[in-house]
Amino acid sequence: MNSVIDLDNNYQLKIINSYSDFPDNVTNIDNLKISTIFRQKILLLKIDFNTLKKENFKNVLRKFLSIKNIILKKHIPLGIRNENTTIIGYIINYDENNEKQNDFILGINAILFDTKYERYNYIYDTVCNYLDSYFYGKNLCDFKNNKCGEKRTTSSVTGCCRHFKIKWLGPFSKLVECEYLNMDNHTCSVKCISCKLFTCDYLRKKGIQFKIKDILLLDTFFNPLQKYFIKYTTFTPKEKILKRLIMF
Ligand code: SF4
Numbered sequence: 001m002n003s004v005i006d007l008d009n010n011y012q013l014k015i016i017n018s019y020s021d022f023p024d025n026v027t028n029i030d031n032l033k034i035s036t037i038f039r040q041k042i043l044l045l046k047i048d049f050n051t052l053k054k055e056n057f058k059n060v061l062r063k064f065l066s067i068k069n070i071i072l073k074k075h076i077p078l079g080i081r082n083e084n085t086t087i088i089g090y091i092i093n094y095d096e097n098n099e100k101q102n103d104f105i106l107g108i109n110a111i112l113f114d115t116k117y118e119r120y121n122y123i124y125d126t127v128c129n130y131l132d133s134y135f136y137g138k139n140l141c142d143f144k145n146n147k148c149g150e151k152r153t154t155s156s157v158t159g160c161c162r163h164f165k166i167k168w169l170g171p172f173s174k175l176v177e178c179e180y181l182n183m184d185n186h187t188c189s190v191k192c193i194s195c196k197l198f199t200c201d202y203l204r205k206k207g208i209q210f211k212i213k214d215i216l217l218l219d220t221f222f223n224p225l226q227k228y229f230i231k232y233t234t235f236t237p238k239e240k241i242l243k244r245l246i247m248f
């Protein structure tokens, strides 16, 4: 197993195998207290996956984010420099095949971005990549002759990538292909996270559904209004969704 986990922005987490390898000045991520960090004059994380409960991941990450913002204002160093990288903390009892543990580490990575925009951009891309890889190469929508399982008996040859144009015309509005659909290869050109999260009845019957509360990065770092936008802003380019998320 690697002895370090590389994060973005030149941060690293060091993997250790023995409790005696923890330096003296680490602070348990499960019990972050500003007074302890002031005393230590540094924030160096201790992460023990044997004691850290997955039900607490969200609250622990939120606390780390708020503490990080305070200590940066007080000019307390975050991690220790090691050549061109910064070791942000030490990790023990880590299982690289454990999806939940890896999600938690993605959350730490998100917190270490300097600005809210960078953090949201990272979360957005990470979740989209996860959703893309979930579908990749599986034909879960059962496309045959360009018709998906849900729309098999309709005229749609683009799955659910079409919508009513000029809704206020009521019965005179017409169904059109989404303007962002690349008709040459039937791919989305704008990375719309709401569309990627969408699952129709056909997929839900197959047991495929994505809930925001089950995706740690989305559940942890966004408030209810932002979650609403993430879920329902379909047919919309990434930049527009990010702009809206930053506003709230
Ligand atoms: S999500 Fe449903 S409606 Fe959309 S392409 Fe897949 S099967 Fe068709």
Ligand code: SF4
Residues within 6 Å of the ligand: 160, 161, 162, 178, 179, 180, 181, 182, 187, 188, 189, 190, 191, 192, 195, 196, 234, 235, 236, 237
């Ligand atoms: S924005 Fe949504 S509806 Fe439009 S092409 Fe992309 S995935 Fe399809």
